[in-house]
Amino acid sequence: MKSKNVGLYIHIPFCVKKCAYCDFYSLECKNSDMYADYSECIAGQIRALGKASQDLHFDSIFFGGGTPSLIGSRGFGQIFEAIYGSLFVDGDCEITVEVNPKTVDKSLAKAFKEAGVNRVSIGLQSANDNELAALSRIHTYSDFLKTHTIISETVTENISADIMYGIPLQSITSLQNTLDSLIKLRLAHVSAYMLKVEKGTPFDRMGKALILPDEDSVCDMYELIYQVLDGAKIKRYEISNFAKNGFRCRHNLKYWEREEYIGLGPSAHSFIDGVRYSYRRDLEKYLSTPEFEEYRVITDRDAENERIMLGLRLEKGIAPSDALLKRASKFIKEGYIKSEEGRLFFTTKGFLVSNYILSELIDF
Amino acid sequence: MSLCKGSVLIKMSYDKEHIRNFSIIAHIDHGKSTLADRILEKTQTVAKREMEDQILDNMELEKERGITIKARAVKIKYTAKDGEKYVFNLIDTPGHVDFNYEVSRSLNACEGALLVVDASQGIEAQTLANAYLAIDSNLEIVPVINKIDLPSADIEGCRKEIEDIIGIPSEGCPAISAKTGQNIDDVLEKIISDIPAPKGDVNMPLKALIFDSYYDPYLGVVVYIRVFDGRIKAGERIRMMNTGAEFDVIEVGTMGTFGLEKADSLSAGEVGYITASIKNVTDTRVGDTVTKCDCPTKNAFPGFKKALPMVYSGIYPADGSKYGDLRDALEKLRLNDAALSFEPETSTALGFGFRCGFLGLLHMDVIQERIEREFNLDIITTAPSVIYKIEKRTGEQISIDNPSRYPAPDEIVQAYEPFIKASIITPSEYVGGIMELCQDRRGIFKDMKYLDSTRTELHYELPLNEVIYNFFDALKSRSRGYASLDYEISGYKESRLVKLDILLNGEIVDALSFIVHEEKAYARARLICQKLKDNIPRQLFEIPIQAAIGGKIIARETVKALRKDVLAKCYGGDITRKKKLLEKQKEGKKKMRQLGSVQVSPEAFMAVLKFDDEE
Numbered sequence: 001m002k003s004k005n006v007g008l009y010i011h012i013p014f015c016v017k018k019c020a021y022c023d024f025y026s027l028e029c030k031n032s033d034m035y036a037d038y039s040e041c042i043a044g045q046i047r048a049l050g051k052a053s054q055d056l057h058f059d060s061i062f063f064g065g066g067t068p069s070l071i072g073s074r075g076f077g078q079i080f081e082a083i084y085g086s087l088f089v090d091g092d093c094e095i096t097v098e099v100n101p102k103t104v105d106k107s108l109a110k111a112f113k114e115a116g117v118n119r120v121s122i123g124l125q126s127a128n129d130n131e132l133a134a135l136s137r138i139h140t141y142s143d144f145l146k147t148h149t150i151i152s153e154t155v156t157e158n159i160s161a162d163i164m165y166g167i168p169l170q171s172i173t174s175l176q177n178t179l180d181s182l183i184k185l186r187l188a189h190v191s192a193y194m195l196k197v198e199k200g201t202p203f204d205r206m207g208k209a210l211i212l213p214d215e216d217s218v219c220d221m222y223e224l225i226y227q228v229l230d231g232a233k234i235k236r237y238e239i240s241n242f243a244k245n246g247f248r249c250r251h252n253l254k255y256w257e258r259e260e261y262i263g264l265g266p267s268a269h270s271f272i273d274g275v276r277y278s279y280r281r282d283l284e285k286y287l288s289t290p291e292f293e294e295y296r297v298i299t300d301r302d303a304e305n306e307r308i309m310l311g312l313r314l315e316k317g318i319a320p321s322d323a324l325l326k327r328a329s330k331f332i333k334e335g336y337i338k339s340e341e342g343r344l345f346f347t348t349k350g351f352l353v354s355n356y357i358l359s360e361l362i363d364f
Numbered sequence: 365m366s367l368c369k370g371s372v373l374i375k376m377s378y379d380k381e382h383i384r385n386f387s388i389i390a391h392i393d394h395g396k397s398t399l400a401d402r403i404l405e406k407t408q409t410v411a412k413r414e415m416e417d418q419i420l421d422n423m424e425l426e427k428e429r430g431i432t433i434k435a436r437a438v439k440i441k442y443t444a445k446d447g448e449k450y451v452f453n454l455i456d457t458p459g460h461v462d463f464n465y466e467v468s469r470s471l472n473a474c475e476g477a478l479l480v481v482d483a484s485q486g487i488e489a490q491t492l493a494n495a496y497l498a499i500d501s502n503l504e505i506v507p508v509i510n511k512i513d514l515p516s517a518d519i520e521g522c523r524k525e526i527e528d529i530i531g532i533p534s535e536g537c538p539a540i541s542a543k544t545g546q547n548i549d550d551v552l553e554k555i556i557s558d559i560p561a562p563k564g565d566v567n568m569p570l571k572a573l574i575f576d577s578y579y580d581p582y583l584g585v586v587v588y589i590r591v592f593d594g595r596i597k598a599g600e601r602i603r604m605m606n607t608g609a610e611f612d613v614i615e616v617g618t619m620g621t622f623g624l625e626k627a628d629s630l631s632a633g634e635v636g637y638i639t640a641s642i643k644n645v646t647d648t649r650v651g652d653t654v655t656k657c658d659c660p661t662k663n664a665f666p667g668f669k670k671a672l673p674m675v676y677s678g679i680y681p682a683d684g685s686k687y688g689d690l691r692d693a694l695e696k697l698r699l700n701d702a703a704l705s706f707e708p709e710t711s712t713a714l715g716f717g718f719r720c721g722f723l724g725l726l727h728m729d730v731i732q733e734r735i736e737r738e739f740n741l742d743i744i745t746t747a748p749s750v751i752y753k754i755e756k757r758t759g760e761q762i763s764i765d766n767p768s769r770y771p772a773p774d775e776i777v778q779a780y781e782p783f784i785k786a787s788i789i790t791p792s793e794y795v796g797g798i799m800e801l802c803q804d805r806r807g808i809f810k811d812m813k814y815l816d817s818t819r820t821e822l823h824y825e826l827p828l829n830e831v832i833y834n835f836f837d838a839l840k841s842r843s844r845g846y847a848s849l850d851y852e853i854s855g856y857k858e859s860r861l862v863k864l865d866i867l868l869n870g871e872i873v874d875a876l877s878f879i880v881h882e883e884k885a886y887a888r889a890r891l892i893c894q895k896l897k898d899n900i901p902r903q904l905f906e907i908p909i910q911a912a913i914g915g916k917i918i919a920r921e922t923v924k925a926l927r928k929d930v931l932a933k934c935y936g937g938d939i940t941r942k943k944k945l946l947e948k949q950k951e952g953k954k955k956m957r958q959l960g961s962v963q964v965s966p967e968a969f970m971a972v973l974k975f976d977d978e979e
Contacts, residue, residue, distance in 0.1 A: 009937060194932035219927040240932045255937050269937040276939060294940060306939060309946060334904060349927075353904060356929040359949035 003088070006272065007060040007254045010042060010079065011265030012068040013283055016103065020136040021167075023198035025267035025281040026066040032074075039075035041287050043082035045264050050086025056262075058083075059090040060251035062098075067123075069099040073111035080115040094119055094250040101139035101147040109154035119249070120151045121160040121191070126167065126174075127181040134168040136202075141181070148185060158247060160189035165225060166218040167195045168211060175221050179228045188247035192225045193240050194218065219352050226348055239313045239351050256310045258303070267293075274298050305362045312358065317345025327361050380633040381561045385453045385590065386506075387471055389498060390480035391488035391848060395510040398542040399480055399551070400456060404621060406548045407442045407452070436576070437588055437635055439618045439625075444556055445549075452555060453590075453635035455575065457494075463723060464852070465671055466576070468497050469651045472665070473575045473590035473635065476504035476559030478551065479530075483509050483517035483539070486819065487525045489789045489848035495530045506558050507534050508551055513541040521816075529815055562592075562633030570594030570602070570654065571661040572630075577648040579699035583615070585642035586624070589654055590635050593661060597629035601657040602640065605664040609647040610657055611640035645702045671703035673721025674782070674853065675728055675832055676749050676765040678709055678875065679735070680717030682742035682955055682966040687716045693739035694718060697731060704731060709766070713875040713959050714744055714969075719766060725832055742955075744966045747878050747973045748832045753780040753856055768874040770863040773914050780856040781827050781879075785810075788822045788839065790847035795820050797842040805830035806881060825854060829879065864889055866896070867910040867917075871960040876972065889919035892972055899968035902926035907962050 014029040029035075049056075061083065071079075076097075083089060096119040097112060112120070122144065126132055129140045144161075151159055163178055182190055195212065197203045203210055213221070226236055234242045238256060241249065254261050260272045266286040269278040277295040285291055298306070304321075311318035319342055320328065328344060331337045336350035336357055346354055390396040440452040457470040471477060477498040481491055498505055507526045509519055519539050526534040538550035564571075572589040580586050589596075596602070596616055603610045617626040618636045630636040642648060650671070653664040681690045698704050705721040722728040728748060735741055752764045755777045764770050786807075790798055792814070802809070802824045810823035826835075831851070839847050862885050866876035880888050889911035896909045900923050911919040931942055956963040 192932075194928075194930065196932065215928050239930065255939070261937055263937055269939070271937060271939070278938070278940070296940075305943070309942060310939065331904075336904070351930060353926055353929045355931055355946065355949060356904065356926060359946050359953060362946055362950065 003055045003057040004260065005059045005090070006056050007062065007251050007259070007261035008058050008083075008087070009062050009064060009251070009261055009263040009265075009268055009270075010068075011064055011263065011268040012038075012066040012071055012075075013266055014038075014065070014070045015067045016070065016100075017136070017138050020202040021164075021195060021197070023201050024066065027283060029070075032072070035071040035075050036078070037287065038283070039071050039078040042264055043078045045290070046079065046082040047086045049262065049264075050082075054088075057088050057090060058093060060094040060096075060254065060261075061089070062096045062251040064098050066098075067100045067103055068097050069103040069108060073108050076108075076111055076115055096121060096249065096251055098123065099147065099151070101143040104147050104150055106150060106154065109150050112155045118156050119158045119160070120155055121162065121189075121249075122147060122151070124161040124178075124182075125164045126170070127178040128169075128174050131167055131169050131174065135164070158188050160191060160243075160247075160249070161185075161187055162191045162193065163225075164193050164195055165221040166213055170213055170221070172217065172220060172224060175224060176228070179225065183228070183232045183234075187234070189241070189243040189249065190229060190234055191241050192222075192229075194222065222352060223348055235315075237315045239346075239354065256313050258306055258310060266290075271298075301363075308361055309358055312344070312346055312354065312361075315345065317343045320344040324361060331357050331360075380564075380566075380631075382448065382450045383453070383562055383633050384450060384476070384555050384559050385455065385474045385562055385633075385635055386476045386478060386555060386559050387455045387457050387474050387498075387503075388478045388480060389457060389467075389471075389491075389494035390510075391482070391485070391490040391494075394480050394482040394485065394488070394491070395542045396480050397456075399478070399508065399510060399540075399548075400454060402542045402545055402548050403452075403454065403552065404438065404440065406545070406552065407440045437619045438621055439635070442552060442556075445553060448556075450556060455590075455635065463727070464493070464497070465669065465723075466650055467494065468501065468667075469573070470575045471498050471501040471503055472651075473573050474501075474503060475562055476506060476555070478555070479505050479507045479526075480510050480542075481507060481522055481526065483511050483519050483522050484514045486518070486522055487529050487789070487815070489787050489821075489850040492530065492787070492789070493850040495532075504559050505530075505532050506551075506554050507532065507537040508554075509537060509539040510542050512539050513544050513546065525816065564592045564632035566593070566595050566632040568593035568632070569659045569661040570596055570600075570656045571663065571665075572596060572654040573665050574604070574648055574650055574652045574654060576650060577645050577700075577702075579645055580639075583639045585639070585645050585648050585699075587638050587640075587642070587648045587654070588619070588635075589630070589638060591630050591632050593632050594656070595629050595631040596638060596654070596656075602638075602654050603657050603660065604647060604649070605653040605655055605660070606668045607647055607649060607652060609642075611642055611647075613638050613640050615639045645699055649702055671723060673703070673705050674724055674750065674828065675722045676751070677720055677722070677728055678711065678714065678717050678746035678766070679706075679720050679732065680711065680714040680744045680746075680875075682744055684715045686741055689739065689741055690718065690735070690743065693735045693741060694720070696739075697734060701731075703727065711746075711768070711875045713873045713957055713964075714746070715957070717744075721765070725836070742966065744875075744957075744969050745973065746875050746969075749879065750782050750828045750832065752861065752879060754778075755780075764879075767863055767877040767879050770877070770879060773862070779859055779861040781829055781859045781861060783825050783854050783857050784828050784831060784851040785854040786822075786824045786826050786831070786849060786851040788824070788847055788849050789815065790820055790822065790843050792818055792820045794843040794847060795822065798822060798839065798847055801835075801838055801842055802826060805835060806883075826851075827857075827859065827881070828853070829881075862913045864892075864918075865912045866892060867908075867912060868896075868900075868959050868962045868964070869907050870910075872912075873959050873964075875969070885913060886918055893919045893921040895972045896968065897921040897923055899971045900962070900964055901968075903963060905961070 013026045015026045018028055095117045097117050098121045100123045124144050125135055127141045165175055229242045234244055236242050237248050263270045266279050266283050267281040275297050278293045280291050280293045328337050332339055338345055388396045388400055436456045438454050442450045442452055455470050455473055457467045479495055509522045511517055512519055523534040538547055538554055540547040571593040572591045574587055574589055576588040577585050598613050598615055600613045602613055616630050616638050617624050651668040655661045681687055694706050703723050706718040709717055709719040732745055735743055749765055749767055754762050756775050757777055805826055807824040807826040813821045815821055860882040861879050862882050864878055864880050864885055865872045893909045893911050903926055906925045907923040909921045910917045956965050
């Protein structure tokens with residue numbers, strides 16, 4: 001039987017406290033029985049997956065959330081047992097766990113190590129405590145440092161940190177401070193996300209009471225991030241992702257390069273055998289009978305649009321068709337897009353207005 | 365007597381003495397339709413359980429706005445207290461100044477009118493206007509004081525106003541509550557005692573007045589008529605005396621509550637409908653006289669006029685590909701509305717659309733809303749314009765209903781604009797604010813009358829062009845909703861007008877050009893530039909917005925270039941979300957109008973065109 005490489009995403013929908021800006025599917029939950037029940041449910045799904053698809057060869061596994069570290073060594077034990085017991089896991093598999101500061105202790109770190117976790121992504125968001133408080137995060141910068149030390153000493157040096165820009169109280173100077181802190185720690189990877197006020201979040205409900213840096217400052221911040229990280233050899237490889245040589249996230253690249261992945265857990269998305277599907281954002285439902293929120297067969301036209309939409313997120317861009325090149329010409333003229341050596345890719349200025357431009361490049 | 369040759373003298377086979385033809389007239393919200401409903405219910409024309417509120421206003425829009433747009437009629441059978449059986453023909457009239465001509469024709473079809481006055485509000489501008497119309501039509505007016513169930517009702521004050529202000533006796537006039545049904549019988553008896561039976565002679569040549577018509581897909585145009593002389597029946601050849609159109613009558617009958625009721629004939633004094641395979645309502649103009657071809661009446665009704673549009677506006681589909689749908693919608697609406705005119709128009713900014721003429725602002729609003737609701741079309745409408753008259757250097761006189769066709773300043777010797785005579789009735793404490801508003805709208809004060817200790821009537825001459833920009837709303841907001849307005853066109857006056865052009869990125873946007881009085885040009889130019897700035901989405905380049913008269917720039921704003929529009933997080937494999945976002949953005953862009961290199965959304969147009977000085 002011919003096997004194929006796929007990624008596995010496992011969604012852990014629990015948080016100690018929901019952040020004011022976040023609209024990922026996650027519930028505030030501190031009940032360890034629930035963690036165990038959920039982990040067992042995921043383990044069951046994995047065993048079923050193993051039986052049904054013996055041709056799948058997993059070369060990346062990603063625990064995202066939520067706060068995956070919350071399920072603790074017991075939860076990870078249950079899940080990894082199922083993974084190694086029923087899936088074909090590549091010897092070189094990238095195994096990432098997302099953690100939040102204050103949720104990882106030494107014993108959990110050890111469990112990660114033993115389970116083969118070789119990449120950890122920490123939700124830092126900012127190195128400035130006032131900004132962390134404004135985001136309603138539960139940690140301070142020193143909490144982050146403690147978590148970072150535990151991970152680098154016990155699990156791996158392949159550590160990524162998430163930061164945010166365009167957040168309340170932030171300035172160019174305070175962002176510079178966050179970036180300096182990251183560089184000092186010699187991180188392998190940084191994800192920098194622009195704050196977007198999502199519908200229905202507490203930030204959204206604040207309305208005009210929420211004071212954010214203005215549009216021009218936010219753009220300047222993005223340019224600063226690009227320059228500072230680039231100077232530290234942390235190179236941009238996607239709009240919001242930066243890595244040292246050899247430390248790009250294989251799992252996330254699958255999303256942008258339209259490779260196949262299977263997602264487990266409420267709200268998780270999958271793309272396999274030309275079909276995209278996702279599970280309902282409903283934990284209880286998932287625990288009883290998982291139901292699809294959507295199920296869609298991808299047509300050739302969809303595929304080309306996805307290739308443009310996702311591929312142009314990458315620094316290296318895509319190999320354009322003649323039609324695309326023609327549509328892009330006015331943006332190339334204005335310096336938003338470059339066309340070099342058979343590749344089409346956004347400039348920094350172009351990344352910042354990429355939605356505006358993509359909506360003209362894509363032919364739905 | 366001039367009988368037709370060969371006709372047989374008709375004996376009294378119907379009882380004209382027991383017919384009463386009447387209208388109900390009132391100021392808006394004084395309870396006209398509620399009274400009509402109650403009369404239908406009392407006379408058991410409609411059973412109470414079948415009673416849908418306000419049966420006569422059957423257009424959805426009419427119900428919502430509480431106004432009658434189209435005239436309508438219904439036949440009611442009533443047995444009086446003395447046991448005599450009567451037939452009432454109730455002819456409902458449109459309740460707005462835009463439709464004054466239709467009102468006067470409807471009134472001409474009657475012998476009397478119930479003048480409904482709200483006991484808590486007293487006489488308002490349209491009460492007076494409608495009362496005068498009824499008096500002009502020689503109608504017997506029966507005042508009815510309504511809403512006596514309200515705690516604030518002042519019946520005696522109301523009686524006094526009717527006598528003092530309108531000048532008709534109010535002794536013994538019914539005081540009722542149409543809402544609760546109290547004293548409705550008094551109204552019914554009063555109709556019999558006070559309103560005369562129709563005159564006219566069934567043996568004279570046919571003479572009937574058209575007071576309304578509508579298009580029915582199966583019957584063709586259904587024409588509502590009041591027969592004054594003679595008799596009409598199926599098979600006869602008839603002529604519309606003003607339009608000259610001739611038809612063979614297919615069916616005649618009367619208007620039942622729930623539909624048409626076929627009859628053998630309609631005779632002098634009766635109200636009913638005819639059908640004659642008529643394809644087009646423009647052949648059945650309100651006010652025209654119907655007669656027989658082989659034996660025409662010598663006297664057509666005087667005063668026929670074609671309803672002329674007073675206000676013009678461009679209507680464009682928000683989605684350019686819906687041009688054909690918009691044309692279909694307008695054609696369908698015109699089937700029922702001879703006063704609506706439209707012709708194709710092209711705008712560089714908005715593409716293909718139509719220049720539409722309306723009787724007034726309400727008429728315009730109603731048409732626009734019906735296009736959107738009944739035909740499910742999103743439309744962009746340009747600023748309303750009146751008809752300007754221009755004397756050019758060449759000696760030529762031209763009429764302009766579209767600002768983009770306004771000649772260059774050096775071609776004009778003199779410009780003229782239409783004025784109205786406005787009558788405003790208001791509680792006295794708001795007089796100051798309203799005078800200020802009229803002054804601000806270039807009004808010429810004519811006269812002021814104290815109607816009683818609390819209310820004042822103001823007379824102004826106002827440029828129509830000022831009235832069509834939110835004058836009603838401004839009047840309402842300055843009087844907490846209490847002031848009422850009635851107006852009629854008084855003619856053209858010389859005026860110092862200029863055409864204001866709006867430029868985006870250096871190019872004139874024709875759809876945004878408008879005519880304004882010289883003195884107001886600067887203020888309005890600044891306002892429009894500001895509004896555009898607030899409503900044009902930021903684009904990849906900076907967009908200068910300018911307002912100019914001739915070649916001279918008089919106001920300027922700038923839309924800064926867009927720097928940020930990105931979904932930074934595309935994560936967890938959720939592709940759908942991003943795709944939806946882009947699809948929505950693409951959809952939005954499709955609706956955008958390309959003005960040179962600038963994209964403007966329909967919403968931005970509307971925001972600019974619907975500006976409000978009171979803001």
